Structures are given as structure tokens and as C-alpha cells.
Amino acid sequence: GAGVSQTPSNKVTEKGKYVELRCDPISGHTALYWYRQSLGQGPEFLIYFQGTGAADDSGLPNDRFFAVRPEGSVSTLKIQRTERGDSAVYLCASSLMGSPLHFGNGTRLTVT
Amino acid sequence: DAKTTQPNSMESNEEEPVHLPCNHSTISGTDYIHWYRQLPSQGPEYVIHGLTSNVNNRMASLAIAEDRKSSTLILHRATLRDAAVYYCILSPYSGGGADGLTFGKGTHLIIQP
Numbered sequence: 066g067a068g069v070s071q072t073p074s075n076k077v078t079e080k081g082k083y084v085e086l087r088c089d090p091i092s093g094h095t096a097l098y099w100y101r102q103s104l105g106q107g108p109e110f111l112i113y114f115q116g117t118g119a120a121d122d123s124g125l126p127n128d129r130f131f132a133v134r135p136e137g138s139v140s141t142l143k144i145q146r147t148e149r150g151d152s153a154v155y156l157c158a159s160s161l162m163g164s165p166l167h168f169g170n171g172t173r174l175t176v177t
Numbered sequence: 178d179a180k181t182t183q184p185n186s187m188e189s190n191e192e193e194p195v196h197l198p199c200n201h202s203t204i205s206g207t208d209y210i211h212w213y214r215q216l217p218s219q220g221p222e223y224v225i226h227g228l229t230s231n232v233n234n235r236m237a238s239l240a241i242a243e244d245r246k247s248s249t250l251i252l253h254r255a256t257l258r259d260a261a262v263y264y265c266i267l268s269p270y271s272g273g274g275a276d277g278l279t280f281g282k283g284t285h286l287i288i289q290p
Contacts, residue, residue, distance in 0.1 A: 069220070098277040100277070100280075105282075106282060107262075107264060107280030107281050107282050107283055108221065108280045109280070110277045110278075110279065113277055156220050156221075158220070158221075158277065160272055161272070162272060163270065163271050163272040164271075164272040165211075165223035165226070165272055166213075166221075166223065166272070166277065166278065167223070168219075168220030168221045168222065169220050170218070170219050170220050171220055
């Protein structure tokens with residue numbers, strides 16, 4: 066069956082611009098997670114949704130980062146006023162409660 | 178959060194067994210031990226998880242020490258496709274749960290043909 070889909074796979078933007086990254090989870094998965102991965106590091110937790118609500122957003126680095134999941138399925142990670150330090154691979158995962166996480170292949174964001 | 182310690186890298190030969198160690202001396206009694214792996218240019222992939230007893234599945238085996246302060250992921254016959262970064266993660270949840278999972282740097286497994 067279809068896995069977690071993330072679009073775009075690559076995004077290049079200029080410093081100061083706004084970007085949106087999309088995640089299509091596995092159908093029926095109630096939990097959705099966003100992670101960020103810098104080169105040579107493990108994935109770093111950003112935010113967790115259970116249904117439509119953000120159950121834990123403690124990993125968002127600052128108020129330039131925001132994520133939504135309005136209908137409990139697709140999620141969008143939004144980054145305002147991008148900075149070069151935001152360059153990373155942004156990973157999305159989904160799961161049923163109590164089950165392993167299924168990850169997408171990520172969006173590689175490059176801020177020039 | 179309880180932390181894990183893994184070697185930065187390991188090397189093995191194709192078609193031989195691989196034993197990937199993980200130390201977690203501060204594990205709590207309710208923490209599950211999860212293993213994920215990340216192939217190049219892909220997102221992490223679930224491998225196996227366990228609580229107290231050894232576990233087997235089609236991908237690997239998980240051997241958990243009796244005091245639960247360490248565990249070993251066993252790939253019975255490594256192939257070139259097993260070359261990846263392997264993460265050992267502790268979580269109070271059997272699945273993702275709140276906060277998801279906290280990844281460290283993992284072990285970079287290199288497989289020689």
C-alpha cells in the first residue's frame with residue numbers, strides 16, 4: 066500500500082522567504098510527527114499531532130515554525146522568514162497509536 | 178529521558194552475522210527498546226522492538242540483557258542492502274506515543290562485499 070508521501074522532495078528558497086512542506090500520511094493513521102534532520106545527525110523531533118490537534122509542539126525551534134493538520138490527515142509544516150540555519154531534511158512520520166512509526170523520505174530544504 | 182550509547186560505526190562482511198550493541202544503563206522498568214534504521218537518502222524504517230524478552234522478526238533479532246541495561250540487534254546474514262545507520266531508542270510507549278521517538282546519532286553499519 067501507499068506509504069507516507071512528502072512533497073516537494075527538494076525545495077530551494079532564498080533567505081527571508083516563506084515555505085510550506087506537505088505530508089500525506091498513511092490512510093487511517095491518527096498520529097503524525099514532524100522531524101528535522103541535519104547532516105550527520107539523527108532526526109530531531111519537532112511536533113506531534115493526534116488527530117487534528119497538536120498534542121506536543123515542544124520541538125518547534127521558534128515561532129517562525131508552525132504546523133497544521135486541519136482534517137486529521139494531510140499536514141503542512143510552515144516556515145516563515147527562512148534562515149540559512151533552517152536548511153535540513155524535514156521528515157514526516159505517521160502511525161496508529163501503539164504501533165511503529167512509518168516515515169516518508171523527507172523534503173530537503175535549502176535556504177540560500 | 179533515558180539515553181542510549183552506540184558505537185559510531187561498525188564494519189562487517191556480506192553474508193556474515195552482524196551484532197549491533199546498544200547500552201542503556203539508565204533504562205526504566207517501563208521503557209521499550211526500539212530499533213530503526215535509515216538507508217541513504219531515505220527516512221528511518223522500523224526494525225524491531227522489545228521490552229524484556231528476546232524478539233525475532235523477518236528482519237532481525239533483538240537480544241535484551243537480563244538486567245535490561247544493554248541490548249543487541251542481530252542481523253543474521255548481512256547483505257549490501259543492510260548498509261545503513263541503525264538507531265537504538267528507548268520509549269515508554271510500544272509504538273510512537275507522545276513526543277514520537279528521540280533519535281541519537283546511531284551506528285553507521287558498513288557492509289563489505
